[in-house]
Amino acid sequence: MNDSRNLESQMSDGAREKAMHDRTERGADKRRLILDAAITVFANKGYHATRISDIAQHAEIAYGLVYHYFKNKEKILDTIFLERWGGFIDAVQAIADDERGVEEKLLSIAAVTLTAYRRRPEWVKILVFEIQRTQRFADPDRVRVVGQLFQLITRILREGQERGELREDLDPALACSIFIGGLDIVVTNRVLDLVKIEGDENAYYVKIARTVVDLFLNGMG
Amino acid sequence: MNDSRNLESQMSDGAREKAMHDRTERGADKRRLILDAAITVFANKGYHATRISDIAQHAEIAYGLVYHYFKNKEKILDTIFLERWGGFIDAVQAIADDERGVEEKLLSIAAVTLTAYRRRPEWVKILVFEIQRTQRFADPDRVRVVGQLFQLITRILREGQERGELREDLDPALACSIFIGGLDIVVTNRVLDLVKIEGDENAYYVKIARTVVDLFLNGMG
Amino acid sequence: MNDSRNLESQMSDGAREKAMHDRTERGADKRRLILDAAITVFANKGYHATRISDIAQHAEIAYGLVYHYFKNKEKILDTIFLERWGGFIDAVQAIADDERGVEEKLLSIAAVTLTAYRRRPEWVKILVFEIQRTQRFADPDRVRVVGQLFQLITRILREGQERGELREDLDPALACSIFIGGLDIVVTNRVLDLVKIEGDENAYYVKIARTVVDLFLNGMG
Amino acid sequence: MNDSRNLESQMSDGAREKAMHDRTERGADKRRLILDAAITVFANKGYHATRISDIAQHAEIAYGLVYHYFKNKEKILDTIFLERWGGFIDAVQAIADDERGVEEKLLSIAAVTLTAYRRRPEWVKILVFEIQRTQRFADPDRVRVVGQLFQLITRILREGQERGELREDLDPALACSIFIGGLDIVVTNRVLDLVKIEGDENAYYVKIARTVVDLFLNGMG
DNA sequence: CATGAATGAGTGTTCATTCAT
DNA sequence: AATGAATGAACACTCATTCAT
Numbered sequence: 001m002n003d004s005r006n007l008e009s010q011m012s013d014g015a016r017e018k019a020m021h022d023r024t025e026r027g028a029d030k031r032r033l034i035l036d037a038a039i040t041v042f043a044n045k046g047y048h049a050t051r052i053s054d055i056a057q058h059a060e061i062a063y064g065l066v067y068h069y070f071k072n073k074e075k076i077l078d079t080i081f082l083e084r085w086g087g088f089i090d091a092v093q094a095i096a097d098d099e100r101g102v103e104e105k106l107l108s109i110a111a112v113t114l115t116a117y118r119r120r121p122e123w124v125k126i127l128v129f130e131i132q133r134t135q136r137f138a139d140p141d142r143v144r145v146v147g148q149l150f151q152l153i154t155r156i157l158r159e160g161q162e163r164g165e166l167r168e169d170l171d172p173a174l175a176c177s178i179f180i181g182g183l184d185i186v187v188t189n190r191v192l193d194l195v196k197i198e199g200d201e202n203a204y205y206v207k208i209a210r211t212v213v214d215l216f217l218n219g220m221g
Numbered sequence: 222m223n224d225s226r227n228l229e230s231q232m233s234d235g236a237r238e239k240a241m242h243d244r245t246e247r248g249a250d251k252r253r254l255i256l257d258a259a260i261t262v263f264a265n266k267g268y269h270a271t272r273i274s275d276i277a278q279h280a281e282i283a284y285g286l287v288y289h290y291f292k293n294k295e296k297i298l299d300t301i302f303l304e305r306w307g308g309f310i311d312a313v314q315a316i317a318d319d320e321r322g323v324e325e326k327l328l329s330i331a332a333v334t335l336t337a338y339r340r341r342p343e344w345v346k347i348l349v350f351e352i353q354r355t356q357r358f359a360d361p362d363r364v365r366v367v368g369q370l371f372q373l374i375t376r377i378l379r380e381g382q383e384r385g386e387l388r389e390d391l392d393p394a395l396a397c398s399i400f401i402g403g404l405d406i407v408v409t410n411r412v413l414d415l416v417k418i419e420g421d422e423n424a425y426y427v428k429i430a431r432t433v434v435d436l437f438l439n440g441m442g
Numbered sequence: 443m444n445d446s447r448n449l450e451s452q453m454s455d456g457a458r459e460k461a462m463h464d465r466t467e468r469g470a471d472k473r474r475l476i477l478d479a480a481i482t483v484f485a486n487k488g489y490h491a492t493r494i495s496d497i498a499q500h501a502e503i504a505y506g507l508v509y510h511y512f513k514n515k516e517k518i519l520d521t522i523f524l525e526r527w528g529g530f531i532d533a534v535q536a537i538a539d540d541e542r543g544v545e546e547k548l549l550s551i552a553a554v555t556l557t558a559y560r561r562r563p564e565w566v567k568i569l570v571f572e573i574q575r576t577q578r579f580a581d582p583d584r585v586r587v588v589g590q591l592f593q594l595i596t597r598i599l600r601e602g603q604e605r606g607e608l609r610e611d612l613d614p615a616l617a618c619s620i621f622i623g624g625l626d627i628v629v630t631n632r633v634l635d636l637v638k639i640e641g642d643e644n645a646y647y648v649k650i651a652r653t654v655v656d657l658f659l660n661g662m663g
Numbered sequence: 664m665n666d667s668r669n670l671e672s673q674m675s676d677g678a679r680e681k682a683m684h685d686r687t688e689r690g691a692d693k694r695r696l697i698l699d700a701a702i703t704v705f706a707n708k709g710y711h712a713t714r715i716s717d718i719a720q721h722a723e724i725a726y727g728l729v730y731h732y733f734k735n736k737e738k739i740l741d742t743i744f745l746e747r748w749g750g751f752i753d754a755v756q757a758i759a760d761d762e763r764g765v766e767e768k769l770l771s772i773a774a775v776t777l778t779a780y781r782r783r784p785e786w787v788k789i790l791v792f793e794i795q796r797t798q799r800f801a802d803p804d805r806v807r808v809v810g811q812l813f814q815l816i817t818r819i820l821r822e823g824q825e826r827g828e829l830r831e832d833l834d835p836a837l838a839c840s841i842f843i844g845g846l847d848i849v850v851t852n853r854v855l856d857l858v859k860i861e862g863d864e865n866a867y868y869v870k871i872a873r874t875v876v877d878l879f880l881n882g883m884g
Numbered sequence: 885c886a887t888g889a890a891t892g893a894g895t896g897t898t899c900a901t902t903c904a905t
Numbered sequence: 906a907a908t909g910a911a912t913g914a915a916c917a918c919t920c921a922t923t924c925a926t
Contacts, residue, residue, distance in 0.1 A: 030885090048269050051920060062887045064923085073921070103442075150410075157441070166441050170432060177410050178403035178436055185402025186395070189371075211391060215399055219440030220378070220387050221324075251910080272895065283912045288897065472906085490711050493899060504908045506902085515900065545884075599883070608883050616849070616874055617883055623848025624841035631813075631840050653833060657841055661882030662820070662829050663766075693889080715917065725891045730918065 031069045033059040035083070038076045043122030047077055047130040077130060081142065084123045088116065089148050096152045102160035103217060109153065110183055110209035117187050118205050124187055150176055166217075175216075182212050252290045254280040256304070259297045264343030268298055268351040298351060302363070305344045309337065310369050317373045323381035324438060327400065330374065331430035334404050339426050345408055371397055387438075396437075403433050473511045475501040477525070480518045485564030489519055489572040519572060523584065526565050530558065531590050538594045544602035545659060551595065552625055552651035559629050560647050566629055592618055608659075617658075624654050694732045696722040698746070701739045706785030710740055710793040740793060744805070747786050751779065752811050759815045765823035766880060769842065772816065773872035776846050781868050787850055813839055829880075838879075845875050 037059035041050045052073060056063045070076045095108045117124040150173070157172035157179075186208055258280035262271045273294060277284045291297045316329045338345040371394070378393035378400075407429055479501035483492045494515060498505045512518045537550045559566040592615070599614035599621075628650055700722035704713045715736060719726045733739045758771045780787040813836070820835035820842075849871055 052922085053920080064887055064889090065885080067922070068885070160441075170436060170441065174407070174429065174432055175436060175441055177406050178433060181402035181404070181406025181409075182399035183402070184406055185398050188402075189398050208395065211395055212399060215391060215396060215440070216436070217440045217442035219436070219438045219442075220381075220391065220396055221438035221440075273897085274895085285897090285899085285913060286911055288899095289910065294896070494901085495899080506909060507907055509901070510906070602883075609881075612874060612878060612883065616871065617878060619848050619852050620845035620875060620878055623844035623846070623851075625844070627840050627844025627847055628837070630844075650837065653837055654841060657833060657838060657882070658878070659882045659884035660830075661878070661880045661884075662823075662833065662838055663880035663882075714915085727892060727919080728890055730920095731889065736917070 039122050043125040092152050102165045105156050106213045110212050113183050114205040260343050264346040313373050323386045326377050327434045331433050335426040338408050485567040534594050544607045547598050548655045552654050555625050556647040702785050706788040755815050765828045768819050769876045773875050777868040780850050
């Protein structure tokens with residue numbers, strides 16, 4: 001990841017400027033301005049409905065400057081994807097690599113996912129809606145990259161099976177899909193406002209994370 | 222549903238002509254031609270990338286005729302949505318209303334969903350990618366209609382809890398989301414070709430349906 | 443004039459059916475239906491904004507039937523023009539031919555014009571706006587026909603000069619233009635609602651006719 | 664008037680560049696190019712028959728550039744209207760405000776009107792045909808602005824009555840309409856080529872102006 | 885780096901007109 | 906005569922991308 005800010009560090013809002021010296025101060029500034037503007041606008045209007053001029057206006061920079069930093073509109077989306085998803089994958093990787101048990105790992109992943117959404121719903125909107133779906137036929141790289149998440153979680157599950165923490169009669173890849181699907185739809189529901197929240201948002205997300213993992217491990221029966 | 226052909230009946234390809242008397246024979250023919258062409262093209266190229274001329278060419282009709290039957294491009298998508306989703310909801314409704322236990326009902330729903338995908342992947346592609354996501358801000362009706370599925374399944378789960386077939390400590394609405402999410406991602410994975418199938422497709426889907434429900438009811442632990 | 447109903451007879455709303463035997467009863471019926479509908483719709487929406495389907499709907503006949511009676515959209519306008527304008531010219535011709543003095547003749551013409559507007563503003567709208575202006579380059583016939591009105595009034599003025607009722611130092615053609623212009627703009631003003639009417643409309647128009655002629659004959663000085 | 668070039672100054676073709684600093688040099692250039700092209704094409708083909716590509720070709724610029732300077736086709740017409748009519752109204756205002764008698768004022772107005780037509784018949788065509796008529800229901804502003812001319816001339820007449828220069832038994836608003844109508848139809852006649860000119864055009868117009876005012880003041884009787 | 889004017893291909897939509905029945 | 910489905914040319918408008926300065 002050229003810009004290795006994962007979701008965790010994004011959460012704690014660590015020193016932003018530090019990471020910005022792969023390019024000129026001002027250049028990187030503008031580049032970041034564009035990306036941040038793009039994230040907002042993509043999330044609000046959707047990728048297709050977003051015009052380059054929208055991004056430029058929101059970033060308060062000149063129209064044509066966008067093309068100094070990005071080859072075209074799609075590259076902007078690509079960059080956002082790589083940056084955000086990369087950060088997310090790094091976080092999941094760290095969780096997968098630590099020494100805790102399966103339950104703790106899954107809880108961490110659920111928490112990271114849901115908290116990320118709570119703090120930066122725009123990113124998640126873009127990840128969920130714009131990238132997975134919009135250009136799905138265009139870029140096989142994109143698909144492969146999304147696959148990383150599945151591989152990491154599948155590995156966690158397989159290790160759990162090997163350690164005897166999980167049933168061994170289920171395909172870990174399929175179980176992984178279902179776990180991710182559970183998280184995904186919870187986020188999707190929020191985006192679509194199918195489920196209304198009452199009370200403390202934070203507690204709500206923690207509870208959801210627990211429930212998802214509880215259900216995944218112990219079942220509804 | 223004005224056009225009450227649900228996914229099941231669509232599968233068995235029951236008498237098609239019978240439903241065609243809300244319009245002139247020829248008119249309905251052309252209308253259907255357009256819809257079928259649209260389903261194919263939307264699924265292949267995506268809604269945004271599809272030109273009206275693509276649909277007309279694929280249906281082998283004149284360009285302008287499309288606008289004889291549909292007010293505009295979006296209405297075509299709308300019609301597909303209502304037709305297909307309506308059929309699907311009817312099928313789920315029937316399952317929810319029968320007298321079997323929770324496990325059987327969930328199995329049926331999973332089977333219907335997955336089989337529908339196996340037989341008409343284009344429809345599901347359109348349902349999953351083009352409608353749920355693309356136009357999400359435009360039409361609140363759309364969101365509400367998708368919500369029907371959640372309500373039906375939530376009801377099944379709540380009744381299961383009341384009959385003592387299911388744990389009562391979990392919110393049925395949330396559990397419902399997670400169940401749907403499991404199915405959804407499985408379909409999505411197929412669409413995205415993240416998971417490769419080996420051997421008999423049919424058996425594969427049956428096994429998946431069982432696994433999803435097994436995991437949902439008994440958990441991974 | 444194949445349909446020789448002039449503005450005067452239109453005013454008195456004489457037996458309508460009588461004139462309709464140059465064609466089949468029903469055929470002429472439909473033809474008339476279309477023309478009447480066209481007059482209304484052209485006056486409301488303007489020629490360009492009027493679609494054939496608007497006319498058909500308003501006439502409560504089938505879409506394609508319009509093309510049985512009229513070669514194309516423009517022919518409908520043409521027919522209205524010839525019919526209405528022809529009637530109007532006939533009325534002016536009768537006035538020009540009678541034995542009264544110039545003042546009486548001009549008063550009659552002004553009265554006919556303004557009353558026609560009062561009773562059938564749609565016709566006048568079409569005459570004034572749609573025909574004189576819209577298609578002016580298309581049909582030289584149209585221009586020639588409008589010229590008839592000028593010729594008739596010019597003749598009246600020239601005769602007045604010869605009889606010593608009018609000044610002889612002014613070009614009668616130019617004076618004619620100015621007289622017509624006075625009437626025209628008064629109608630136009632009404633159409634554009636630049637001038638608001640208070641009290642009895644009828645008396646208002648009679649007074650205007652008198653004023654126009656008074657001013658034309660005696661001047662403002 | 665933001666672009667205060669009235670018909671008189673347009674006639675004398677005063678320093679053009681001076682007025683051009685509300686926009687960038689080049690920008691204003693192109694904008695003007697478009698407007699000038701539009702005036703020509705609108706006058707030749709009529710507003711409705713004019714395609715954006717006609718304007719672009721005539722201005723020798725790229726198609727899309729038209730939309731850089733004008734929101735849409737109608738705005739181009741609007742701009743021409745405001746610019747030209749505004750200039751015309753300014754000229755009439757100046758005449759109304761000076762200290763001469765009614766006859767001189769009316770003569771000036773007639774001369775300005777007719778001379779404007781002689782020098783720039785396209786503008787008058789557009790003013791007379793395209794704007795007053797075409798969009799009459801759309802923009803109430805348009806009607807109001809045309810009303811300004813009536814108000815100015817009505818004021819002149821009313822003042823003439825107060826000074827005893829004019830008869831007081833006629834409604835000045837109505838007299839104003841008739842005066843304008845006389846001028847209008849004279850212009851219209853030229854446009855329609857109902858009246859043929861022989862000899863010196865200039866003298867012709869001067870004579871007409873005199874005749875119109877003479878007739879208006881002294882009458883035909 | 886920065887600006888925003890310039891370009892022009894692309895596409896949804898309209899609607900007069902024709903045609904088969 | 907009557908119907909309305911079928912046709913397809915036409916056109917306004919959008920917007921990603923390039924370019925001159």
